[in-house]
Amino acid sequence: MEKTDTAPRPDRKSPSWTQDPEGVRRSILEAARIEFVEHGLSGARVDEIAAKTATSKRMIYYYFGDKEGLYRAVIEEMYDRIRRFERGLDLGALPPDEAMAKLAGFTFDYHADNPDFVRMVMIENIHHARHLATSTKIATLNLSIIDVIREIYEGGVAAGLFRPGLEALDIHLTISALSxxxxxxxxxxxxxxxxxxxxxxxxxxxxxxxIDTVMRMLRH
Amino acid sequence: MEKTDTAPRPDRKSPSWTQDPEGVRRSILEAARIEFVEHGLSGARVDEIAAKTATSKRMIYYYFGDKEGLYRAVIEEMYDRIRRFERGLDLGALPPDEAMAKLAGFTFDYHADNPDFVRMVMIENIHHARHLATSTKIATLNLSIIDVIREIYEGGVAAGLFRPGLEALDIHLTISALSxxxxxxxxxxxxxxxxxxxxxxxxxxxxxxxIDTVMRMLRH
DNA sequence: GACCAAATGAACCAACTGGTACAATTTACC
DNA sequence: GGTAAATTGTACCAGTTGGTTCATTTGGTC
Known part of the structure; x- marks a missing residue:
């Protein structure tokens, strides 16, 4: 998303093709994302992904091993993105109620703006999150959003704005569900x-x- | 669900097989439901459905035309069921707040108890609800749940229990999302x-x- | 008990699909 | 400019999959 440019280095002679591993990887990942998001894991066709790519099917297997490996890479990329989004939230300075409302709004917007992400999570759930479980990358992180929510919530309780007794996870699930x-x-x-x-x-x-529903859930 | 019994009529001679169209239909539909729910439309294998059935693949095509026809039949059956559930709700006698809480609880329970239905709706949404659109059966009905909610809600507003200005659909979507x-x-x-x-x-x-979240959404 | 439409069985097939074998080309590095 | 590793192209294939062909059986009707 940031720089789609494939950056072909200036070639001296005139090679029939230029090597560009990173560009090829990205090109494949993007084509794969589009195909998987639209058709799911089993519905996606490797040949179709290859056709959408600047390169060939051969490269898919060279870089990603097999169809599931490619799928896993797409999933990991999407979770990377939402993690970056969650980390990028800067709500510390706001009073708890404003922070929570803003968080709910941001979360709602992220889902509305990224239907691809939503669809991919649906697809992965159809597969019982088998690939999330397999992925080594994803197992390591996460939970940061829960910490963010807990902090805001506890601040809100301390300030007398929120009623006590709620779980941070429950709050997150409510926001997520509604988004x-x-x-x-x-x-x-x-x-x-x-x-x-x-x-x-x-x-x-x-x-x-x-947003209203979330705030009403929290207030006394 | 009601009577799984295939009812083989007492045979005079000794036929190698007994005719039983309804039984065969039901057997296929059940096998198909299991397979589609687990693997989705493209992931499901017709041969696998046939293997789960008491009969043969031949019968699937005889009764349902093709794979999508079978899938559509499964979808229609599930929507029939939830419609019956919604119609079966009898909340008229209760005061609005109790009625709404009970409705939310029932809806939550229906989803929790019928993950197959939930998965099927997910799968259908992955396919952009293309088959819901095609189905002639489904187009005709529905909306009853919205009427139920509207009635309860307006009763609650009239009784001063609920705040005014909400849409029945919004209430339903909130209940559904959380369920x-x-x-x-x-x-x-x-x-x-x-x-x-x-x-x-x-x-x-x-x-x-x-349930709490829904009720807090409604109250003043 | 003859007749016919409905229902069923078993083998078969063409197309598709994930994946690979075999090279050929490019690039980094000396 | 030689060498090896990394990268890419082309053609191909074996297994799978949705769907069918052809023949047979069953059950109701007259």
């Missing part, structure tokens, strides 16, 4: 109820409802 | 946070939190 569901179930909601929760004239209201 | 998410994302939540939301010692607390 995730509109995106993950957008298609079926639209079919069944005729409302498109992603439409620009509906989303803001749903966003406000989500 | 759906724990089940749909159970695997990834467990991987990332180490908590199994389906565990019998955790589920009741989450249930109570969900």
């Amino acid at each position: 995730f569901y509109n995106v993950s179930n957008r298609a079926s909601i639209r079919q069944v109820f005729g409302h498109d929760m992603g439409a620009p004239d509906i989303l803001p209201q749903r966003r406000q409802t989500a | 759906f998410y724990n089940v749909s994302n159970r695997a990834s939540i467990r991987q990332v946070f180490g908590h199994d939301m389906g565990a019998p010692d955790i589920l009741p607390q989450r249930r109570q939190t969900a």
Whole structure:
């Protein structure tokens, strides 16, 4: 996302192709993300990914071993991103209630703006999070968001703003659920109820409802 | 579900097999449900469904046309069930706050008790609810749950129990989100946070939190 | 008990799909 | 400019998969 540029170094002679491992890797990962997000793990076709790529199927297997290895790489990349997002939150300076409302809003927006992430998490859950379990990268980190929430929440309780007795995880799950569901179930909601929760004239209201709901959950 | 019994009529001679269209249909549908729920539409294998069935692959195509036809039939059956559940709710006699709390609890329980339904809805959303759209059966009904909620909500507003200005759909989506998410994302939540939301010692607390959250959303 | 539509069985197949064998080319490094 | 390791291209394949062909059996009807 930051720099999509493949950066082909200036070539002296005139090689039929230029080596660019990192560029190839990124190109494959992006094509794979698009394909997996759209069709799931079993629905995705390696040949289709290869076709979307600047390079060939051969490279996919060279860099990622097999289809699942590629899928795992896509998952890891997405979790990396949301972790960076969570780390990037800077709410320390705000009073607890404002911090929590802002956190809920940010979380809602992140989901609304990244349906690919939401779909990938759905797909991974269909597979019982088997690949999350396998991944060595993902096992190591996380939980930072829970710490953030706990800190804000305890500050809020100390300040008399929030009622005591709640679990940080419970708060996080509530925020997540209210942020995730509109995106993950957008298609079926639209079919069944005729409302498109992603439409620009509906989303803001749903966003406000989500934030309000979280704040009402916390206050006395 | 009601009577699994295949009812082989008493045979006169000794036929190598007994005709039983309804039994065969049901047997196929059940096998298909299990397979689709576990592996999704593209991940499911028709041969595997056939193997789980008392009959042969031939019959699947005889009764359901093709793989997607079978999938659609499974989806329709599940939506039939939840519609029956929603219709079966009898909350009219209760005061609005109790009715709403009970509805939230029932909805939560239905999701917790029917992970197959939840997974199927996830899978269908991965496919952009394309099959819900195609299905003629599903297009005709639904919305009853929204009416139920609206009635309760307006009663609550009239009685001064609930704050005005909310949409019935918004209330339903909040209840659904809080009921759906724990089940749909159970695997990834467990991987990332180490908590199994389906565990019998955790589920009741989450249930109570969900109900509380809904009620706090409604009250003044 | 003859007849026919509905229901079922068993083997088969063409297309697809993940993955590979075999080289060829490029680049870093001396 | 020679050498080896890293990187890429091309053609190919064996197993799988959704779907079908062809023949047979069953059960109701007259």
